[in-house]
Amino acid sequence: MTQPPQQQQPPGTEQEMTPKPDHGEDSYQGSGRLEGKVAVITGADSGIGKAVAIAYAREGADVVISYLNEHEDAEETRRFVEDAGRRAVVISGDLADPAHCREIIQKTVDEFGRVDVLVSNAAFQMNHPTLEEIPDEEWDMTLAINLSAYFHLVKAALPHMAEGSSIIGSSSVNSDMPSPTLLPYAATKAAIANMTASLAQLLAERGIRANSVAPGPVWTPLIPATMPEEKVESFGQQVPLERAGQPAELAPVYVMLASDEASYVSGARVAVTGGNPIL
Structure with missing residues (x-):
């Protein structure tokens, strides 16, 4: 299965993608697994974050939708959350910016009084064939968005998380199978997996769980916005299932990790890779 060659300017929008990603809009059916919970999801305007927001709302959670500036995508996510009968806050x-990370948590607490689930999912990547082509400022920005934001969000959220709360970091198959042309991104995804494993041990005595999800190739706006057209066209063909995953295929894992059913699951890294093993 291939996608037509296409490119966008970062950060990308699903409105310009062909075909449009499947976020579970027409397929995901909830069963009350997150009833009454409050979830913060970064990068929830599109891609995996949007699919998780839709699933969480249909499972009974109120959702805080954090995003950069893709307003049309974010408003669509809001509509799906509210159509599920849940409250949505769009930020x-x-x-x-560490101050913005703290602002997200503060606005969540102001609106809902607590944080039950924190999903640190937003990420940036750019494809570079040589190390010399990676600008210093891009290296710093990639670490700030992908990794440092995770730290600042968790640190701000912890005072407002009770026993039974859940932290989920979006890692990647790149955490231990790094693509040489995605060096900064791959480094951050390995660090997210490592940081999450540390958090699981550090927060166990508080009854707060921490896990990460390691997606393989998933069809999101990040792909046409950060990869050459020829790589977009063949994106996903390298895995045993020979296709890119859809965001909707990731959402059930995030639901499981956020739910009380996963009360003994902490420190895990769950692979959703289309057949590629991770260590």
Whole structure:
């Protein structure tokens, strides 16, 4: 299965993608597994974050939708959350700014009084064939958005998380099978997996769980916005299932990790890779 060659300017929008990603809009059916919970999801305007927001709302959670500036995508996510009968708070801003990370948590607490689930999912990547082509400022920005934001969000959220709360970091198959042309991104995804494993041990005595999800190739706006057209066209063909995953195929894992059913699951890294093993 292939996608037509296409490119966008970062950060990308699903409105310009062909074909459009499947976020579970027409397929995901909830069963009350997250009833009454409050979830913060970064990068929830599109891609995996949007699919998780839709699933969480249909499972009974209120959702805080954090995103950069893709307003049309974010408003669509809001509509799906509210159509599920749940409350949605939409917050735009740059996660590279620690103050904005703290603002997201503060607005969540102001609106709902607590944080039950924190999903640190937003990420940036760019394809570079040589190390010399990676600008210093891009290296710093990638670490700030992908990794440092995770730290600042968790640190701000912890005082408002009770026993039974869940932290989920979006890692990647790149965490231990790094693509040489995605060096900064791959480094951050390995660090997310490592940080999550540390958090699981550090927060166990508080009854707060921490896990990460390691997606393989998933069809999101990040792909046409950060990869050459020829790589977009063949994206996903390298895995045993020979296709890119859809965001909707990731959402059930995030639901499981956020739910009380996963009360003994902490420190895990769950692979959703289309057949590629991770260590």
